[in-house]
Amino acid sequence: MHNIRTLKFLILLPLVLSLGSPGAFAKPTAPAGAIATVGDLMPAARHASLDRTIAELLSQHHYRQSSLDNRLSALILTTYLDDLDFNRSYFLASDIAGFERYRDTLDDALKKGDLHPAYDIFNVYLHRLAERTARIQSLLEQGFRFDVDESLNVDRKDAPWAASPADLDEIWRKRLKHEMLTLILSGKDQAAARELLSKRYDNRLRQAQQSSSDDVFQLYMNAVAQAFDPHTAYFSPRNTENFNIQMRLSLEGIGCVLRMEDEQVTVVELVTGGPADLSQQIKAADKIVGVAQGEDGPWVDVVGWRLDDVVERIRGQRGTVVRLKVLPGKAGVTAAEKTVRLVRDTIKLEKQAAKSEVKTIRGSDGRELRIGIITVPAFYSDFEAARRGVEDYRSTTRDVRRLLKDLDGKIDGLVLDLRENGGGSLQEAVDLTGLFIGDGPVVQVRNASGRVEVEEDSEGSRLYGGPLAVLVDHASASASEIFAGAIQDYGRGIVIGDPTFGKGTVQTLVDLNRLTRAKDPQGQLKLTIAKFYRVNGSSTQHRGVRPDIAIPSVVDSEEIGESAQKNALPWDEIAATRYRADRNLAALVPELTRRHQERATSDPDYQAFLRDLDFTKEQQDRTTVSLQEKQRRAEHERIENWQRDRENRYRAAKNLPPLKADDEIPAGKDSAIPDAALDESARIVADLVVLASAPNAQSAVVMGR
DSSP states (O other), X not given: OOOGGGGTTTSOOOSSOTTOOOOSOSSOOOOOSOOSSSSOOOOOHHHHHHHHHHHHHHHXXXXXXXXXXXXXXXXXHHHHHHXXXXXXXXXXHHHHHHHXXXXXXHHHHHHHTOOHHHHHHHHHHHHHHHHHHHHHHHHHHHOOOSSSOOEEEOOOTTSOOBSSHHHHHHHHHHHHHHHHXXXXXXXXXXHHHHHXXXXXXXXXXXXXXXXXXXXXXXXXXXXXXXXXXXXXXXXXXXXXXHHHHHHHTOOEEOOEEEEEETTEEEEEEEOTTSHHHHHTOOXXXXXEEEEEETTTOOOEEOTTOOHHHHHHHHOOOTTOEEEEEEEOXXXXXXXXXXXXXXXXXXXXXXXXXXXXXXXEEEOTTSOEEEEEEEEOOXXXXXXXXXXXXXXXXXXXXXXXXXXXXXXXXXXXXXXXXXXXXXXXXXXXXHHHHHHHHOSEEEEEEEETTSOEEEEEEOSOOOOOOSOEEEEEOTTOOTHHHHHHHHHHHTTOSEEEESOOOOOOEEEEEEEXXXXXOOSSOOOEEEEEEEEEEOTTSBBOTTTOOOOSEEOOOSSOTTTSSGGGSTTOOOOOBOOOXXXXXXXXXXXXXXXHHHHHHHHHHHOHHXXXXXXHHHHHHHHHHOOEEEXXXXXXXXXXXXXXXXXXXXXXXXXXXXXXXOOOTTSOOOOGGGSOOOOHHHHHHXXXXXHHHHHXXXXXXXXXXXXXX
C-alpha cells in the first residue's frame, strides 16, 4: 500500500506523540457530563458513510489484516464501555447486561453504517450521568465526618458493576469524601471544598449538555480503532488540526501531551525543552485539575471537562502566564494539590538538543578515567530547514556528531543517555546508529503483506569506536529502541537500565476527505501499517529492548509501556538480515554485571537510590486510601518528611544548608539528589574501559540471510 521510505518522517509516533505539544487525541475524548433526557443524540446522516469508510480501511489495510467479526465486535464493546465509564462509577450491572445484545453484532452494524447501537449506549450513559450528578449534589449537602476509620478503593477498573443505585451511592459517598479531604489537605476549609466540588459537578453537567453527535462518533470510532491496536485512532476535524500543530512543532504552549483518564486531564509525556519540562514541577501521570490565566486570573476547575476544551485554556501566546493546579500522579493516592506557574513558549528544537558532560571515575586499575555523557532527549530534525537546503539545520545526528568531535581525545568511554526519549525521526535513528557502527543495516520494516525493507546507514561514517553504553528506561520508545537494539545486536555497546517501552509499530495518516465525496472536513485515520524488527530478526514490539545490565527506575512497567496497552500487537520475529556482530563485548558482560552487583550491595548512595525507589513505588502501587483526616495528615506528613530527609541527606554531603520544615522541597536540577543510574552507568563504562584494555582477540561473525 505504501512505500516505507516515504513515511520516514511520520511513522515514529511514540507513546502518544513524542515531538508534539498539547493535543486532544492521545486517548478518545470521553464525554464529561450529562444531559437530562435519554435519546437526544442520534447519528448524523454523514456519519454512516464515514463509518463504512473507516471500517473498510481498518479491515483491509491495518497490519493485523483482521476482518470485522464477532471477536472484534466484543473488543469494540469492551473498549467503548471502558472509555465511557473507566472506573465503573455510572453504569449499573443491569445496563451492562442489556448491552450484551450488541457483543456479537457491532461488526455487522459497522459494515452497514449503522451507528444506532453506539448512540443507544451513549444515551444510557448520559442518563446515568445525569442521575448520578443529582445524587452527588444531594450527598454533598449531607456533609461528611472525617473521624471515621474507613477507606476507599480508588481503582475500580476491574471491580464489579454496581448492582443498584444504592450501591453507587455508597461508592460516590466515599469518592466525594476522598475528593473533599484532598482539597482540605491542600489548604481549603470544608465549606470551600464543598463549594468547589458542587461547582465541579455542576460544570460537568453543563459540559455534557454541549455534547454533539460528532462527539459520540469520535468516541465510538476510536473504540473501533483501538480494537485493532492502541496506536490506531480516528482524528475528528478538530483533532486533526491539533495533530498538524504537533507535527509542525509550532504550538505556543507549555509542552505537554495530555489525555483524559477517569474524567481527569492526565499528563502523558513532557516535550523536552518545553516550559513544563524546564519547570521540573510537572511529571508524567500528574493530573491537571485547575487552570488560571495570568498572574491573578480566577481559577477554573476543569475536572470533567472535555479534553480539547482544557487544552484550549492551557494554550496561549508566547510569553503569557498560565497557572495550573496539579495533583502529583507519582506521589500516590494521598497526594495534595500544588500550584505550578508556567510561561508559555514556542517549543523549539534548540531546547531539545543533545548535550554533553564529562564525569571523572577512578577505574579498578587506579587510573582516573574520563567518561563522556551525551544526553539525547529526542530524535529530532528540522525537516523544513533541510528541505530548504539550509546547510546547518538542526538534527540529533548533527548535534551528536558535533559533541563527539568536541569530546575527541578527551574521554576514555561514553554513555549515551536515552532515558525518557520517546522517539522521533526514523532517519535520525538510522543516521545516529551509523556514528557508532559505520555502514550496515540498522532496522527492518515489515508491512502487512510480508514485504521486508531494510534501513541502513550507507555513509560508513563511524565517528566513535571506543567503549560505549546506552542507558534506557521504560519510557525510551520507537527510535530509541531501534538505536539501542542495533547497538546491542552489533555488540557495539552495553545496554543498561530498564526494558524499553516496546513500541515497534509503524503508523501512517489517511486523509479521509480524499476517500469520500464529502465537502466538509472528515478528519484523519492514523493507521498501523507495519512493524519494526531488529537486524537479528527480533521485534521491538511489546517486549522492547532488554538491557544487558539492569538498573531499575521509577517508571512502572506495569502501567506504562506497550505491554500495558489494550489490544497491542504481539511480539514476533522474522529472519535476521546480514550484519557483522562483534562477539567480544558479550564475553565481558558477566564480569561487568558482577562488578556492578558488588557495587550495588556496598555503595551507600546506590543503596539509598534503591530504597528511594522502593518507597516511591510503594506509594504508586497503593490503590486504597484512608478517609480519616488524622491518618491522611499523618501519611501526608510522612511523605513530606521522607522527601525532605532524602534531600537533606545529599545536601549535607555537598555542605549545603539543610531544608527547614517550611521550605519548598526542590525538584529536578535544583535538587541535590544525584542521578544514581547515570553515575552507575559511568562506572560500568569505566569497568569496560579497564577490561577492554586487556589483550583481547578481535573477531566478528556474519549473521542472517
